[in-house]
Amino acid sequence: MSSTVFISIIVGLIIILLLVGAPVKPMKYIGQATIKLGIGMLFLFFINVFGGAIGLHIPINIFTVFVSGFLGVFGIGSLAAIHLFVL
Incomplete structure (x- = not known):
């Protein structure tokens, strides 16, 4: 499965959760994790x-x-450090 298909599925699931009325707390954690991954x-x-x-x-990766x-x-x-000293 290519990365664009995977990202499209995730975005689609988030939109469905927002439309259905997902609880606020899990969506808050998903948003914070997404921001941390983007910063990473x-x-x-x-x-x-x-x-x-x-x-x-x-x-x-x-x-x-x-x-x-x-x-x-x-x-x-x-x-x-792993890259410089181990690899």
């Missing part, structure tokens, strides 16, 4: 753009987005 993707993008000068490249989104700067630091 931006963190990884900028690390890859500016880290290219020193040979730092962290792949953007679901695992790294979760780590950087939910752990923030400490997650980015741990991913960079």
Whole structure:
């Protein structure tokens, strides 16, 4: 399944939940998680753009987005340390 189909299904489900009348609290948590994942993707993008000068490249996949989104700067630091020292 391609990523655009997956994203379309998720957006469709959220719209259906809003129309049917989903409880507010779970929608709040879904919104906060979505924002954190978006910030995590931006963190990884900028690390890859500016880290290219020193040979730092962290792949953007679901695992790294979760780590950087939910752990923030400490997650980015741990991913960079794994990349530099382990890989």
